Amino acid sequence: MNNRSPSTTTASRDRILDAALDEFFTSGFHGSTMRTIGNRAGCSAANVYNHFENKSDLLVEILRTASDEQFTATRNAIRRAGKDPAAQWRAAVGAHALFAAQRPRECLVANTELRYLGEIDRKRVVGSRDAQEDQFIAIAEAAVDLGIFHVDRVHQAVTAVLLMCAGIPVWFRADGPRSAEQIAADYAGYALNLVGYRPTP
Numbered sequence: 001m002n003n004r005s006p007s008t009t010t011a012s013r014d015r016i017l018d019a020a021l022d023e024f025f026t027s028g029f030h031g032s033t034m035r036t037i038g039n040r041a042g043c044s045a046a047n048v049y050n051h052f053e054n055k056s057d058l059l060v061e062i063l064r065t066a067s068d069e070q071f072t073a074t075r076n077a078i079r080r081a082g083k084d085p086a087a088q089w090r091a092a093v094g095a096h097a098l099f100a101a102q103r104p105r106e107c108l109v110a111n112t113e114l115r116y117l118g119e120i121d122r123k124r125v126v127g128s129r130d131a132q133e134d135q136f137i138a139i140a141e142a143a144v145d146l147g148i149f150h151v152d153r154v155h156q157a158v159t160a161v162l163l164m165c166a167g168i169p170v171w172f173r174a175d176g177p178r179s180a181e182q183i184a185a186d187y188a189g190y191a192l193n194l195v196g197y198r199p200t201p
Contacts, residue, residue, distance in 0.1 A: 012043070012047070012051070013051045015041050015042070015043075016037065016038075016041045016043070016047075016048055016051055016052070016058075017058065017061060017062060018041075019037050019038075019040035019041035019042075020032070020037045020040075020041075020055075020058040020059070020062060021062050021105050021106065021109065022040055022105070023036055023037050023040055024058075024059065024062070024109045024113055025105045025108060025109055028112070028113065029055065029059060029113040029116045030116065032055060033045075033055075034048045034049060034054075034055065037055075037058070056116075056117055056118070056121050059109075059113060059114075059116070059117060059121075060117065060121050060124050060125055062106065062109065063106070063109070063110050063113075063114060063125045064124060064125050064128065066103065066106035066107070066110060067110070067125060067127075067128030067129055067132070068128050069099070069103075070096065070099045070103075070128075070132060071128045071131055071132045071135075073095045073096075073098075073099055074092050074095045074096050074099075074132060074135055075135060076095075077091040077092060077094065077095035078091055078092050078095075078135060078139070085139050085140075085142045085143035085146060085148065085149070086143060086148055086149075086192065086197055086199065088139045089136075089139050089140065089143065089149075089188075089191065089192065089195070089197075090188040090189075090191075090192060091188075092135060092136055092139060093136075093161060093165065093184075093187055093188040093191040093192075094184040094185060094187070094188040095184070096132075096162070096165050097165045097168060097183060097184040097187040097188065098180055098181065098183075098184035100165050100166065100168040100169055100172075101168050101169070101172045101180035101183050101184060102180050103169075104168075104169030104172065105169075107166065107168075107169045108169045108170070110125075111166055114126075132162075133158060133159075133162065136158040136161065136162070137154060137155060137158050140154045140157060140158060140195055141154055143195070143197075146200075147200065148197060148198060148199060148200055149195040149196055149197055150195070150196030150197075150198060151194075151195045151196050157194060157195050160194060161191045161194060161195075164187065164190065164191070164194075165187060168183065168187070
């Protein structure tokens with residue numbers, strides 16, 4: 001008989017996910033085992049298996065959750081920015097960059113460990129990534145149509161911006177000279193330059 005309450009089960013599951021994220025971040029996917037993840041979470045490997053079938057399930061859950069949260073943060077920032085594509089672009093890049101600065105473990109693991117998932121598991125993760133990219137493409141194409149962005153290859157420009165933001169966790173430190181919010185604002189400005197932003201008179 002299982003006497004654990006739903007809140008206890010959820011707390012245990014969340015602790016395992018956080019431990020797995022730390023383990024993937026420090027040791028990589030192949031360097032991690034269910035046992036080392038359990039040790040980091042303060043439980044047995046058997047308890048980890050009670051919640052997740054294997055390492056791939058853990059990685060999928062971590063990356064899918066992070067992608068969904070980043071997508072939601074970006075979408076909400078775009079909605080708050082109003083109808084102006086330039087303001088939407090600045091808000092979208094700022095939100096994307098801020099997430100990268102504030103959640104470096106998830107972003108770095110996503111960029112380095114996704115390749116180890118099988119095709120089916122990869123598809124479970126990349127949907128949010130594609131939706132995220134589509135948000136940026138839609139804004140940039142609208143701005144090009146209005147004549148305020150001047151860039152010939154929108155998809156390539158969006159890829160460049162997203163890769164630029166993906167590099168933030170590599171060097172950013174919370175105790176550095178500029179805050180995460182300041183870095184996000186800087187990158188939003190860089191991204192406007194990258195697409196050749198020229199406001200209409």
